[in-house]
Amino acid sequence: MTDVRWPLWEVFVRAKNGLAHKHVGSVHAADGRMAIEAARDVYTRRMEGVSLWVVPSSAIVASDPKETTDLFEPAADKVYRHPTFYTIPEGVKNI
Amino acid sequence: MYTTELKDKSQKSTPVSLADEDPQKLAAFEARVAADDFIEPKDWMPEAYRNTLIRQISQHAHSEIVGMLPEGNWITRAPNLRRKTILLAKVQDEGGHGLYLYAAAETLGISREEMIEALHTGKAKYSTIFNYPTLTWADIGAIGWLVDGAAIMNQVPLQRTSYGPYARAMVRICKEESFHQRQGYEIMSVLTAGTGDQKRMAQDALDRWWWPSLMMFGPPNDKSPNTAQSVRWRIKRETNDELRQKFVDVTVPQGEAIGLRVPDPSLRWNEERGSYDFGVIDWEEFYAVVRGEGPVAKERTQARVKAWKDGAWVREAAAAHASKRTMRMAAE
Numbered sequence: 269m270t271d272v273r274w275p276l277w278e279v280f281v282r283a284k285n286g287l288a289h290k291h292v293g294s295v296h297a298a299d300g301r302m303a304i305e306a307a308r309d310v311y312t313r314r315m316e317g318v319s320l321w322v323v324p325s326s327a328i329v330a331s332d333p334k335e336t337t338d339l340f341e342p343a344a345d346k347v348y349r350h351p352t353f354y355t356i357p358e359g360v361k362n363i
Numbered sequence: 364m365y366t367t368e369l370k371d372k373s374q375k376s377t378p379v380s381l382a383d384e385d386p387q388k389l390a391a392f393e394a395r396v397a398a399d400d401f402i403e404p405k406d407w408m409p410e411a412y413r414n415t416l417i418r419q420i421s422q423h424a425h426s427e428i429v430g431m432l433p434e435g436n437w438i439t440r441a442p443n444l445r446r447k448t449i450l451l452a453k454v455q456d457e458g459g460h461g462l463y464l465y466a467a468a469e470t471l472g473i474s475r476e477e478m479i480e481a482l483h484t485g486k487a488k489y490s491t492i493f494n495y496p497t498l499t500w501a502d503i504g505a506i507g508w509l510v511d512g513a514a515i516m517n518q519v520p521l522q523r524t525s526y527g528p529y530a531r532a533m534v535r536i537c538k539e540e541s542f543h544q545r546q547g548y549e550i551m552s553v554l555t556a557g558t559g560d561q562k563r564m565a566q567d568a569l570d571r572w573w574w575p576s577l578m579m580f581g582p583p584n585d586k587s588p589n590t591a592q593s594v595r596w597r598i599k600r601e602t603n604d605e606l607r608q609k610f611v612d613v614t615v616p617q618g619e620a621i622g623l624r625v626p627d628p629s630l631r632w633n634e635e636r637g638s639y640d641f642g643v644i645d646w647e648e649f650y651a652v653v654r655g656e657g658p659v660a661k662e663r664t665q666a667r668v669k670a671w672k673d674g675a676w677v678r679e680a681a682a683a684h685a686s687k688r689t690m691r692m693a694a695e
Contacts, residue, residue: 295466299689
């Protein structure tokens with residue numbers, strides 16, 4: 269008997285309406301429906317959510333830690349993108 | 364726990380000793396860990412770090428899964444509906460904990476199947492505590508109170524362990540674990556408030572589970588060769604002996620509060636240390652259980668293998684159903 273391998277799915281839970289789905293973990297399942305049911309049992313036993321997404325892990329494209337500097341460091345010297353960069357006269361009310 | 368696709372066999376690196384690692388990468392890694400930064404799946408890490416984590420996380424996962432067995436025995440025999448629903452929920456939690464941990468281990472490049480295979484062939488270990496039998500209902504109380512209590516002591520510092528996916532799994536587990544400990548202590552306190560027989564049953568369970576619970580923290584520091592490296596890499600945050608002492612200090616007064624006596628004639632409050640002194644642990648017994656000579660070791664493995672084999676047709680049927688649906692959808 270050959271044992272079958274179920275693919276891996278990443279699980280995202282919406283804690284309540286108004287919030288985005290957030291990654292919580294992963295499950296193995298034969299298909300999407302089964303992944304939803306497994307995710308429900310594994311990740312929402314204590315009312316952690318009102319909605320689930322499951323995505324095949326193989327469909328996720330991730331950035332490489334080696335590119336961290338290239339991708340994210342250019343933002344570090346652009347302080348003018350933050351409101352605290354600017355001075356306004358004493359006593360003027362903020363919007 | 365997000366994981367990238369597993370490395371295939373050709374990419375799998377052979378064990379690299381620490382001396383063979385790139386010294387620059389190693390120094391950068393150690394600096395990050397020392398600064399309490401988390402290491403994530405795609406980051407560079409020494410092979411020894413990876414292997415230690417695979418061993419520790421998979422053993423932890425196996426312990427959760429095997430831990431369902433001694434308690435599962437009592438679901439149908441729980442004394443009332445309240446206790447039955449609680450026990451069902453607890454056993455389901457243990458299954459969930461096993462799954463969080465397997466997923467965390469998979470991010471390190473080992474497959475679920477390899478881990479299950481290692482458990483079934485006896486290559487992988489699990490906590491020695493589950494190789495003791497659950498003889499009476501009070502044992503379910505003692506397991507919750509002592510075994511889950513010891514687990515919490517071990518797991519709370521692991522929420523800050525240096526490997527991100529492991530730490531995140533531990534946060535979820537710790538959140539769920541505290542009810543396990545409380546329900547166990549409540550079972551014990553109800554029994555000690557009951558008839559003479561019930562009180563004796565509770566004391567008997569404590570007598571049998573006390574020493575195995577202390578052994579759960581692992582060998583003493585001087586006999587634990589991996590501790591220094593694991594503490595250095597922040598995989599472990601406290602030593603076995605520190606955690607064991609904490610457990611004794613918290614648990615002894617809990618027993619006294621409900622009229623139970625810890626089975627240790629050497630137990631004494633040490634005013635100077637602000638801690639309990641306690642007797643010598645029978646490490647021969649511990650190593651025998653580690654070697655697989657625990658009272659019910661064989662039954663536990665057999666039960667696991669049987670469940671896996673009995674479930675084979677379900678795994679096949681689900682996979683067949685999925686591929687049929689995929690083909691049908693492609694045809695439409």
